[in-house]
Amino acid sequence: MTTAQLRTLIVDSDEMSREVLRSKVQRAGLLVDLERPHGLVAQQTIQEMEPDLLFVAIEQPLQRALQTVDFARAIVPDATIVAYTADWSPMVERRLMQSGVNDFLHGNISSSQVSAVIDRALRKAAASTVPAPADTGARVIAVVGQKGGIGKTTTSTNLAAAIAQGGRQSVLLIDLDTRFGDVAIMMDIAAEYTVSEVAREVEGLDRETFRKLLLRHDSGACILPAPRDYRSWLSCSPEQIQDLVRFAAGMFDVVILDTPGTFNDVVAAAVGVADRVVVVTSSELSSLKNTALLLEHFSLKGLAEEQVIVTLIHGHDQEGPDRADVEFAIGHAVDHEVPFDRNVRKATQLGAPVVTWRASSPAAVVFARIAAHAAGSPDSLNALPDAAVRRRFFGVFGSRKATSHDPERREIAV
Ligand SMILES: Nc1ncnc2c1ncn2[C@@H]1O[C@H](COP(=O)(O)OP(=O)(O)OP(=O)(O)O)[C@@H](O)[C@H]1O
Numbered sequence: 001m002t003t004a005q006l007r008t009l010i011v012d013s014d015e016m017s018r019e020v021l022r023s024k025v026q027r028a029g030l031l032v033d034l035e036r037p038h039g040l041v042a043q044q045t046i047q048e049m050e051p052d053l054l055f056v057a058i059e060q061p062l063q064r065a066l067q068t069v070d071f072a073r074a075i076v077p078d079a080t081i082v083a084y085t086a087d088w089s090p091m092v093e094r095r096l097m098q099s100g101v102n103d104f105l106h107g108n109i110s111s112s113q114v115s116a117v118i119d120r121a122l123r124k125a126a127a128s129t130v131p132a133p134a135d136t137g138a139r140v141i142a143v144v145g146q147k148g149g150i151g152k153t154t155t156s157t158n159l160a161a162a163i164a165q166g167g168r169q170s171v172l173l174i175d176l177d178t179r180f181g182d183v184a185i186m187m188d189i190a191a192e193y194t195v196s197e198v199a200r201e202v203e204g205l206d207r208e209t210f211r212k213l214l215l216r217h218d219s220g221a222c223i224l225p226a227p228r229d230y231r232s233w234l235s236c237s238p239e240q241i242q243d244l245v246r247f248a249a250g251m252f253d254v255v256i257l258d259t260p261g262t263f264n265d266v267v268a269a270a271v272g273v274a275d276r277v278v279v280v281t282s283s284e285l286s287s288l289k290n291t292a293l294l295l296e297h298f299s300l301k302g303l304a305e306e307q308v309i310v311t312l313i314h315g316h317d318q319e320g321p322d323r324a325d326v327e328f329a330i331g332h333a334v335d336h337e338v339p340f341d342r343n344v345r346k347a348t349q350l351g352a353p354v355v356t357w358r359a360s361s362p363a364a365v366v367f368a369r370i371a372a373h374a375a376g377s378p379d380s381l382n383a384l385p386d387a388a389v390r391r392r393f394f395g396v397f398g399s400r401k402a403t404s405h406d407p408e409r410r411e412i413a414v
Pocket residue numbers: 145147148149150151152153154155177180181182260261313314315316338339340341342344345346348363
């Protein structure tokens with residue numbers, strides 16, 4: 001990939017500030033394709049152009065600028081988003097990191113900073129065009145979901161414990177949640193070394209040292225926790241994370257990746273090396289809309305039908321849409337349905353996966369089934385009994401494809 005192939009957009013309502021940035025970008029050897037002020041026109045351009053590199057000015061009104069970032073992250077999840085501002089504030093930085101920006105430039109922005117972000121964008125764009133499946137015998141399972149609090153970490157920890165306590169397969173759970181990183185808490189263990197430190201050193205790592213850095217859970221699963229400070233994530237690249245996962249996959253039978261509720265480059269990296277992707281959704285409207293978008297994205301990225309395992313989790317004791325409605329809304333069959341189960345809550349409070357704490361509880365039984373499905377053969381019979389039929393009914397993966405001109409997609413993303 002060369003700079004010429006990098007579609008670049010600047011969103012900035014201030015003409016002068018736009019000009020200053022444009023000249024720095026051009027000095028770094030990259031032509032800016034389009035420039036837009038914040039607001040609807042910027043959103044429309046993002047949809048139509050699907051930029052690889054997007055510079056977003058963080059200016060007043062702040063809400064509007066943040067809306068541009070959130071919109072871009074949903075529409076072009078693989079793009080490099082660079083936020084920039086003259087005024088730095090910790091609150092804004094934190095919010096931007098949560099939105100999944102790749103870089104945040106503030107103060108007097110130097111040309112070398114701009115060159116560095118362009119280099120990173122080039123590497124990222126090149127990596128995303130080459131699918132990087134794990135090339136070892138291990139099965140890498142990424143657990144993803146486009147919303148917070150829907151049960152991703154509950155699923156990851158239960159899958160890890162269920163597979164490990166079976167005793168036949170070695171398991172490593174890597175916490176890639178760039179925001180909250182709850183795995184260590186949910187499994188009641190204290191972190192010493194974390195993903196970002198290990199990923200930074202992955203090149204010189206040997207198996208023995210790596211094993212010593214890992215935590216061990218009572219179930220037998222090994223854990224590599226997330227750093228508590230979100231800034232640590234900035235010190236390792238998505239490529240280093242992928243290398244770390246591949247390295248781990250050479251040592252363990254199964255590697256499970258827990259991820260945050262926002263699609264950022266770490267999630268893209270996780271999905272890029274995964275053999276299976278467990279897509280977690282709740283039955284809430286906002287979760288369903290985001291799940292539909294996510295499934296569409298996976299379909300466009302060429303993920304095979306059997307790689308994707310859709311799991312509906314009823315994390316609340318409230319009436320909601322049933323499975324058929326959920327399938328209609330996301331345009332995809334639901335492979336597993338985890339019922340609401342107070343034992344899960346209790347287990348979470350005790351710092352134990354429900355599959356080890358109360359293996360016979362309704363949710364634990366389903367988590368064990370998902371574990372067998374995800375770590376087993378592609379045509380596993382562990383999904384809901386009629387899942388294969390329902391998958392055929394929905395046709396090829398992601399049959400209800402919202403296009404970028406689909407009004408509903410616009411509604412989802414805004
Ligand atoms: N089947 C279930 N029944 C009852 N409670 C559940 C169930 N599944 C998950 N929960 C509860 O939902 C809460 C959120 O779960 P979890 O932390 O796994 O979500 P998450 O998607 O990882 O969130 P985040 O994006 O914030 O990391 C937890 O308190 C968990 O105990």
